[in-house]
């Protein structure tokens with residue numbers, strides 16, 4: 215197949231490429247990418263790629279730099295990924311500088327997947343079946359996930375998790391295991407292994423919210439052991455081959471904008487590591503790389519580099535852009551995966567992390583799926599319905615027949631909650647207006663603004679439940695509970711956005727690569743921005759895979775790798 219320049223740019227070879235830098239990288243002479251852009255007769259618009267983030271800004275001149283700092287390793291980003299890399303590199307003998315746009319360490323949630331650890335050993339939890347679990351994860355993404363990375367994670371996550379426990383323990387932290395759905399056979403496609411680790415201390419005792427314990431301990435460790443952290447420094451451009459936004463040679467430094475508007479250069483003799491989180495705050499990047507998740511985004515306008523627990527959009531993709539401008543390629547798999555959840559996960563489920571398993575209908579009142587699916591997958595399917603709108607319906611008899619009921623989040627081994635507690639929770643959602651509770655199904659449909667055909671759907675669902683066989687969508691008989699006793703409950707599902715995953719073309723050692731999969735000398739990335747780890751949708755079939763794999767395990771390994779190989 216012969217490729218024209220346009221074919222190459224628009225991705226006819228099947229890879230999505232950061233266009234201008236990728237071409238500039240092929241040019242025989244060393245130029246900045248901005249020069250390449252100016253000299254080219256084709257603008258981004260004539261190339262058919264009109265996204266402004268693809269056009270490198272004017273390079274920051276050496277004369278504009280107020281101060282220069284130097285270390286073996288410079289890490290850009292103060293979240294879990296950046297901090298793990300920084301501490302690991304330092305403990306492996308490197309001098310380290312971490313620069314972050316945030317004012318302090320950033321974290322959200324707190325589920326960290328690891329295949330095994332001393333916490334699992336202490337709790338008598340076995341290592342899970344790697345083959346079964348990983349194949350399931352790969353299948354969800356149509357086998358587009360990079361298996362080199364997944365198995366490197368699996369093979370090293372125990373060591374990395376035990377190291378993280380060593381980091382938090384001097385600061386009063388400890389590890390616990392998060393509860394996984396119970397009563398699901400290991401052979402079932404929706405089975406989730408017990409492997410999510412959470413950090414707790416005297417103040418934070420609940421699972422799944424303690425990531426701050428890890429990031430704060432990492433930041434203190436870094437500084438106590440001689441590393442430097444510069445907060446409120448926004449990385450703006452990389453220096454490659456001696457020039458800002460250069461497209462040839464080694465990546466030597468990052469130029470950051472400080473609080474007073476001045477520029478500082480942070481030079482990494484061995485490596486510069488990008489760890490700037492996701493790109494959900496950049497509407498153009500979302501349009502190009504993850505359009506399917508756009509309806510779930512809120513608050514894309516205000517950039518807050520310290521943003522914590524928030525279901526909207528997070529970071530503006532600065533690291534991704536800096537990488538593209540100096541010749542990095544985008545990951546091969548587009549659209550990117552996103553992490554989404556829905557009401558079913560938190561508000562009403564008879565298994566934690568599984569969505570609602572009662573009847574789900576779309577805006578026309580049609581049943582559209584086998585409802586027994588992990589929350590993220592079921593919500594991805596919900597987004598395929600007209601206007602992405604779906605509704606959940608059940609009856610009072612579910613309280614007795616639908617349990618056991620659990621809280622979310624919960625620790626491994628926690629007993630189910632009582633039916634009374636569950637009823638209280640239901641009533642609270644009704645009281646605050648999130649759910650409807652009605653004496654008749656007609657009234658419920660009216661409140662949900664669903665058409666009268668919904669009543670036929672409910673009748674058909676009940677008929678199948680009575681038969682004990684779901685002839686329409688083949689849901690497991692144990693979840694076929696008729697909607698028979700009043701009062702009846704219902705609410706409109708809302709799909710919540712957590713983060714968009716992936717970005718730059720990355721090899722298994724976290725080296726950022728060009729379109730030919732060649733590592734760009736001196737440049738690494740870790741965390742959410744690592745390309746081609748996740749594909750399709752974040753499944754939640756192993757809770758905390760992003761923290762556990764891309765941030766913790768790869769952060770830990772990358773620090774060591776740089777120390778040993780650069």
Ligand SMILES: Cc1cc2nc3c(=O)[nH]c(=O)nc-3n(C[C@H](O)[C@H](O)[C@H](O)COP(=O)(O)OP(=O)(O)OC[C@H]3O[C@@H](n4cnc5c(N)ncnc54)[C@H](O)[C@@H]3O)c2cc1C
Nearest residue numbers: 291292293294295315316323324325449491532741742761
């Ligand atoms: C409500 C919620 C709960 C979540 N819970 C979990 C969970 O339990 N488990 C899980 O695996 N995932 C969870 N996630 C996803 C989570 O956001 C990521 O897993 C995680 O934050 C990724 O860490 P990171 O270090 O890659 O990026 P981030 O945590 O986003 O850190 C990025 C850092 O880079 C800095 N930065 C950005 N741009 C620049 C720049 N130009 N220059 C310098 N610094 C910059 C930021 O200020 C920040 O310090 C959750 C997300 C949400 C919204």
